[in-house]
Amino acid sequence: MKYSEVFYTIQGEGQLIGVPSVFFRTSYCNLRCVWCDTPYTSWNPENKDMIVADAVELITGYGCKHVVITGGEPFVQVPELTELCHELDRRGHHLTIETNATIFAPVTAHLISMSPKLRNSNPPRDNRYFRRHERGRICADVIRQFLDQYECQVKFVVDCPEDLEEIQTLQADIPIPVETVVLMPQGITPEELRPKQEWLVDICKTHGYRYSPRVHVDIWGNQRGV
Numbered sequence: 001m002k003y004s005e006v007f008y009t010i011q012g013e014g015q016l017i018g019v020p021s022v023f024f025r026t027s028y029c030n031l032r033c034v035w036c037d038t039p040y041t042s043w044n045p046e047n048k049d050m051i052v053a054d055a056v057e058l059i060t061g062y063g064c065k066h067v068v069i070t071g072g073e074p075f076v077q078v079p080e081l082t083e084l085c086h087e088l089d090r091r092g093h094h095l096t097i098e099t100n101a102t103i104f105a106p107v108t109a110h111l112i113s114m115s116p117k118l119r120n121s122n123p124p125r126d127n128r129y130f131r132r133h134e135r136g137r138i139c140a141d142v143i144r145q146f147l148d149q150y151e152c153q154v155k156f157v158v159d160c161p162e163d164l165e166e167i168q169t170l171q172a173d174i175p176i177p178v179e180t181v182v183l184m185p186q187g188i189t190p191e192e193l194r195p196k197q198e199w200l201v202d203i204c205k206t207h208g209y210r211y212s213p214r215v216h217v218d219i220w221g222n223q224r225g226v
């Protein structure tokens with residue numbers, strides 16, 4: 001399985017914020033967000049490889065119930081992801097899969113943490129990935145399938161107040177329950193996050209969405225393995 005890092009920390013975002021968790025970060029992604037905080041899995045993907053049995057042993061070795069499989073995009077490796085989730089579930093772990101919600105496969109998971117990408121994620125128009133990213137970033141059928149079949153949260157990375165309109169347009173098309181929606185400010189440093197927090201909290205209060213800080217960024221900034 002292609003991966004970039006495995007580490008033990010706390011979940012920094014969303015419903016399980018603060019919960020000690022082992023993160024297994026897969027490598028490779030089908031999108032190219034301009035602000036991607038893990039470019040070593042997308043724009044310049046690392047190519048480390050591990051068989052699933054070794055990944056299971058490494059992950060279980062931390063002795064931690066919660067496991068987060070993140071990326072990159074974990075669903076670009078469906079056979080390996082399916083086996084990994086099956087084996088970790090058999091060993092009693094709680095599994096969160098963090099996905100950009102563009103590829104569906106029926107894997108074992110206890111929380112699907114979708115993060116559909118808004119327009120603010122587009123690379124510049126003259127970038128060779130622009131068209132592919134813009135065309136592929138929202139897959140309504142995939143979001144619907146996850147919502148129908150799994151416990152879900154739907155996280156949006158918000159860059160400016162105008163992004164709200166795009167979220168609401170999406171909600172008009174896909175019945176995303178308001179209680180599953182989580183809004184997070186865009187930024188990979190505390191300095192970038194800070195000015196976006198107050199107006200984003202106001203949006204959450206007005207519309208009943210959950211606000212999520214990005215605790216790992218607040219504590220450690222733009223660092224790997226935390």
Ligand code: SF4
Binds near residue numbers: 029030035072
């Ligand atoms: S979907 Fe995630 S991993 Fe892929 S480019 Fe966007 S932020 Fe990076």
